Ligand code: HEC
């Protein structure tokens with residue numbers, strides 16, 4: 001009996017010991033191999049899935065795949081064709097083009113700080129970043145392909161096989177492809193805008209920017225939805241864009257009329273470089289966005305009660321836009337670590 005108890009304790013200790021070394025490894029790798037990938041001090045920690053911790057090998061493979069045009073049926077487009085760093089991993093099209101110049105149905109969202117999103121796409125139908133990769137791969141207007149054929153196409157590529165073995169200890173297959181892509185995307189962290197430096201006491205905002213911040217928190221109450229360090233509460237809201245929505249938003253997923261015209265609240269980080277705005281790219285600039293909120297939007301039974309005429313003056317509209325521009329992180333937008341080679 002005694003014997004069994006002690007060997008049980010021994011096993012337990014071994015398990016704890018292994019767990020410790022594992023997380024130590026992860027931490028060391030973060031520090032040692034990639035100094036640009038540091039979680040901003042005022043950001044929460046990232047929850048990595050147990051089978052997809054960050055390692056430099058995984059990250060490198062993910063980055064290569066992110067810019068790999070062979071993922072699309074016609075070898076024309078990569079993830080990076082629509083998600084471009086200079087535009088905060090979005091682009092400046094109303095809707096972007098996939099294979100054979102087919103137009104997407106929605107405006108491309110920014111991937112900055114995507115590690116923190118609790119679900120993906122604008123209606124929130126995809127539960128993990130790993131699974132999200134399958135959406136563009138299958139989508140008729142994006143890669144129009146499938147993961148099995150991608151696996152077959154990349155099979156003969158020695159470079160990929162080596163990277164895959166180093167990263168996940170197995171040949172390149174669907175398991176590896178979706179995990180590596182997610183591993184890379186989780187490193188796309190943006191937290192060094194003027195606003196962050198102001199919050200950390202390292203910079204100051206001018207009068208107009210400060211006034212804009214106060215409006216954001218107060219009279220305009222943008223904070224009701226665009227809250228927290230990433231300027232979104234990730235809720236699904238109808239912000240009064242239309243009386244009749246062509247894209248029904250979250251109702252596509254739930255089939256519930258209560259969700260008609262509701263979309264995931266987007267982050268406002270780097271918004272100054274992601275024009276045009278909204279799920280359909282219907283607003284050309286930030287002034288138009290703020291004017292929309294100031295007018296209270298279109299009548300709709302699902303419209304949030306926070307969307308109502310705000311009574312902002314021209315100067316206040318301008319101040320609010322000036323504040324939104326303080327959320328631009330130029331260091332992130334120019335970080336060569338995230339671009340193609
Ligand atoms: C043709 C343009 C295009 C390509 C190529 C593309 N995307 Fe996207 N991406 C979009 C659009 C548009 C959406 C919004 C989809 C929606 O809401 O239904 C999106 C959404 C996303 C999201 C979810 C963002 C959010 O806020 O929920 C992630 C993550 C993403 N894409 C990653 C990728 C990856 C990884 C690839 C390559 C495997 C890729 N994208 C290829 C246009 C593209």
Ligand code: HEC
Nearest residue numbers: 220222224225237239263265266277278279289293304306
């Ligand atoms: C009731 C919640 C809510 C409030 C309050 C709110 N927003 Fe939004 N905001 C949203 C939603 C939802 C979207 C996305 C709508 C869509 O995709 O069509 C959005 C989109 C945006 C966008 C476009 C982002 C992009 O990448 O397309 C900007 C900019 C924006 N809001 C700024 C503001 C400002 C400034 C205020 C305050 C005046 C504000 N919002 C108040 C919910 C809200």
